[in-house]
Amino acid sequence: MRLTWNLKTILIGVAVLAASFFISLKAMDLLAPRATNSAPPVAQLPPLPPASKSSIVIAPVAIALSAIREQAERAAPRNFAGKADNPISQILENADIGWSAVRGPMAAAGDKDVLTISTPLTGKLNVTGSLSSKATGALGDALGSVLGGDAAKRIGAVNIKNLNASAEIKGNVVVTSRPKLAAAWYLEPNLGAQVNLGDTNLNVAGAKVNVPAQVKPLIDKTVGEQINAVSERIRNDPSLRENAKAQWIKACRSIPLQGSSASAALPPLWLEMKPVRAIAAQPRVDAQAVTLLLGLEAETRVTSTPTKPDCPFPDKISIVPPTGTGVSIGVPIDVPFTEINKLIAAQMVGRTYPEDGSGPVDVTVKSANVIPSGDQLLISLLVRAKEKKSWFGLGAEANVHIWGRPVLDQAQQTLRLTDIQLALESEAAFGLLGAAARAVVPQMQQALLQRATLDLKPIAANAREKIAAAIADYQKSEDGLKVEARIDSLTLADIAFDSKTLRVVAEAGGSLNVFVTKLSGM
Known part of the structure; x- marks a missing residue:
């Protein structure tokens, strides 16, 4: 009986002693001091400038030459007529000197920034009147001034009391334009015209007399009046300014990028577009079209709520050299480092290294924090190392500091870390954790290299x-x-960042083309 009691006492004592021992080990494990290594010094960064980006939209507006020809065909009169003063009133009485002409179909051509419109011209010059019988002696000189220098010789001494003579008009009219855009929102056509007449003749009493010199000044005057009227109409046409203003107002707005609906999983983002300058290049003319480059420059920024930007329409348009066309919209996206910390934590916290459990020490990441410094990020990991060789399982905690440089992976649309290396200040931590824990650090670095990536695909796709x-x-x-x-x-x-925010700049590229095949009004 005494032996049994002594055995029980011994067993109970051993159990109490073992429990006390393991409780002591656990307490030592829990109360083990952390390494007191200091964090590396970090460089304070100035705040990022306001999140705005310059964007450009330039559209080639191509007006087909066929459209210009058709509009000119509709607008230009087909019939022309006029009368001339009587230069020989002392000889020719009751004179009526008139001409009429009809234009044919128009043709349009373009080359070296010059637009040319031409049309054939046919018509008749008609002279009627009466000659005094006393004017025979002066007839030669007078008719010579009207009908040509050799008229007197060809007509001779003829006493004509009633004169009715006519001549054909044959030729063409060529109108050229070298269009230029003025800064005050109007087009200067720079029109010029040339009238070309063929060798036509006037029949007077059976004799043929050359008279185009008498007709051309009259037609030149009529065509010149038409050219001046068209130039003034084009110069005062407000359609260029009105159309540009309508598109300017349309561009001034906030565009929802993501999270605008109540059920959206992503945080709300809006792209504010604020046009600030109207730009254009001088028109180019080729064999197919007159092409005018029109566009605008805008400031773009991403906001968390919709805005109402103030976009006054400019009084002047900036004339720039010919440049590339298309749409280039800059989208600055700001991500606070609190979100970056969540990303790193999701990838690292709770993981144990080596991941296959093959080492003598297990190192578990308990927390992670990211601090910007210069062009690098300092990742501070609170780790717990626990040895596995003995069944005591002693462990300790320490802060391990790792440097990394953020870079954009344009192909994968991600932000990742590169140039990852252990900070020198972390070496002190391994005096407490032990050399075995030091051997695990390369695996943690590799894990950061592989896992610490910010996937920008959802944001990019929405944008x-x-x-x-x-x-x-x-x-x-x-x-x-x-x-x-x-x-x-x-x-x-x-990318750019300050002490609180990481900014990713995205650029949307595309094209905008305008084709005009019919003109209404001029």
Whole structure:
């Protein structure tokens, strides 16, 4: 009985001693001190400038020469007529010197920035009147001044009391234009005209007399009056300014990028477009069209709520050298480092290294924090190392500091870390954790290299879709007008950060083309 009691006592004592030992080990494990290594010094960064980006939209407006020809055909009169003063009133009485002409179909051509419109011209010059019988002696000189220098010789001494003579008019009219755009929102056509007449003859009493010199000044005057009227009408046409103003107002707005619906999973983002300058290049003329480059520059920024930008329409348009066309919209996207910390934590916290459990020490990441410094990021990891060789399982905690440089992966549309290396200040931590824990650090570095990536695809996809929808608003297909607008790509262009915010700049690229095949009014 005494032996049994002594055995029980011994067993209970051993159990109490073992429990006390393991409780002591656990307490030592829990109360083990952390390494007191200090964090590396970080460089304070100035705040990022306001999140705005310059964007450009330049559209070639191609007006087909066929449209210009058809409009000129409709607008230009077909019949011309006029009368001349009587230069020989002392000889020719009751004179009526008139001409009439009809133009033919017009033709349009373009080359070296010059637009040419030509049309054939046919008509008749008619002279009627009466000659005094006493004017025979002066007839030669007078008719010579009107009908040509050799008229007197060919007519001779003829006493004509009633004169009715006519001559054919044959030739063409060529109108040229060297259009220039003025800064005050109007087009200066710079029109010029040339009248060319063939060798026509006047029949007087059976004799043929050359008279184009008498007709051309009259036709020149009539064509000149028409050219001046058309030039003034084009110069005062407000349609260029009115159409540009309508598109300017349309561009001044906020475009929802993501999270605008109540059920959206992504945070709300809006792209504010604020036009600030109207730009254009001088018209180019070739064999197919007159092409005018028109566009605008805008400031774009991403906001968390919709805005109402103030976009006053400019009084002047900036004339620039010919440049490339298309749509280039900059989209600055700001991501706070609190979100970056969540990303790193999701990728690292709770993981144990080596991941296959093959090492003598297990190192578990308990927390992660990211601090910007210069052009690098400092990732501070609170880790717990626990040895596995003995069954005591002793462990300790320490802060491990790792440097990394953020870079954009444009192909994968991600932000990742590169140039990852252990900070020198972390070496002190391994005096407590032990050399075995030091051997695990390369695996943690590799894990950061592989897992610490910010996937920008959802943001990029939403931005491209919404910007494409906004640009598509400009598409038209009407009678005589076609507008093609599309966004072809959205690329990640650059990054920047300060102590609180990471900024990713994306660029949406596309095209905008305007084709005019019919003109209404001029």
